[in-house]
Every structure is written in structure tokens, then in C-alpha cells.
Amino acid sequence: xxxxxxxxxxxxxxxxxxxxxxxxxxxxxxxxxxxxxxxxxxxxxxxxxxxxxxxxxxxxxxxxxxxxxxxxxxxxxxxxxxxxxxxxxxxxxxxxxxxxxxxxxxxxxxxx
Numbered sequence: 001x002x003x004x005x006x007x008x009x010x011x012x013x014x015x016x017x018x019x020x021x022x023x024x025x026x027x028x029x030x031x032x033x034x035x036x037x038x039x040x041x042x043x044x045x046x047x048x049x050x051x052x053x054x055x056x057x058x059x060x061x062x063x064x065x066x067x068x069x070x071x072x073x074x075x076x077x078x079x080x081x082x083x084x085x086x087x088x089x090x091x092x093x094x095x096x097x098x099x100x101x102x103x104x105x106x107x108x109x110x111x112x
Contacts, residue, residue, distance in 0.1 A: 001096040001109065002070040006061040007033070008081040008089040013059050019080035020063065023072040027112070029062040038086065056087060064096055066109045 008016055013030065020028065034055035065073050074091055082088055101111040 001099060001112070002065055002067060003094045003096050004061075004063045004065065004070065004073055004077065005092045005094065006063075006077045006081065006089060007035070007058045007091075008061060008077070009083065009087065010057055010059050012081045012083070013061070015080040016061060016077055019076035020073060023069070023076045025063055025065055025069060025073050025076070027063070031060045031062075033058050033060045037090070058089065064099060064112060066112065 006016070010032070017028065020026075034057055036054060036056055061077070063073060070093060074093065077091055098107065099109075099111040100107050
């Protein structure tokens with residue numbers, strides 16, 4: 001099993017969710033997060049004063065899939081989140097040692 005962690009722009013979340021549903025991934029966890037990468041934040045003007053926003057708002061999407069579904073899920077996220085501009089985000093894939101569905105006791109891919 002694999003855990004996919006994607007950091008995407010907040011306005012792309014609905015597109016990412018729809019793309020994952022299309023490829024057969026029907027569960028996800030999201031969190032509102034802040035951070036910066038190469039863009040290092042940006043400057044804004046508020047009431048005539050310019051200030052720097054060091055941390056850019058993002059949405060962290062976490063999905064656990066079977067090994068076979070990992071590539072289609074990563075492709076779906078990458079396609080749906082892409083705007084072609086700096087700050088589109090990142091996708092990380094990690095190994096998952098075990099998953100247990102608490103209600104039924106199912107283990108592994110059956111728990112997904």
C-alpha cells in the first residue's frame with residue numbers, strides 16, 4: 001500500500017477530488033496548511049502598505065491506495081492540480097506498512 005501526500009492550491013481541491021473519484025479512489029483526508037517552496041512567499045499591498053506573505057496557504061491531501069492504484073492516483077492529482085504557474089504544489093509517495101479498518105477488523109487492501 002502507498003500513502004500519497006499532495007500539497008495543492010486551495011482552489012484546485014474540488015478538481016483533485018473529482019479526478020481521484022474518476023480513477024476509483026474514493027477516500028481522502030485534507031488539511032489547510034501554510035508553507036513556501038521556491039517562490040518564497042509573495043508581496044501584497046494592503047491599505048497602501050506593502051507587506052510580505054512568507055507562508056502561502058495550501059491544502060494537504062492524503063490518500064492511501066493499493067500499490068496498483070498509486071500511479072493512476074498520482075497522475076490524476078498532478079493533472080487536476082496543475083495550473084502551469086509557480087506554486088502548483090508537490091506530491092510525495094510513502095510506503096504504508098499496515099492498515100486496519102477499526103469497525104470490521106479488516107487488514108491491508110481490504111481495509112481501504
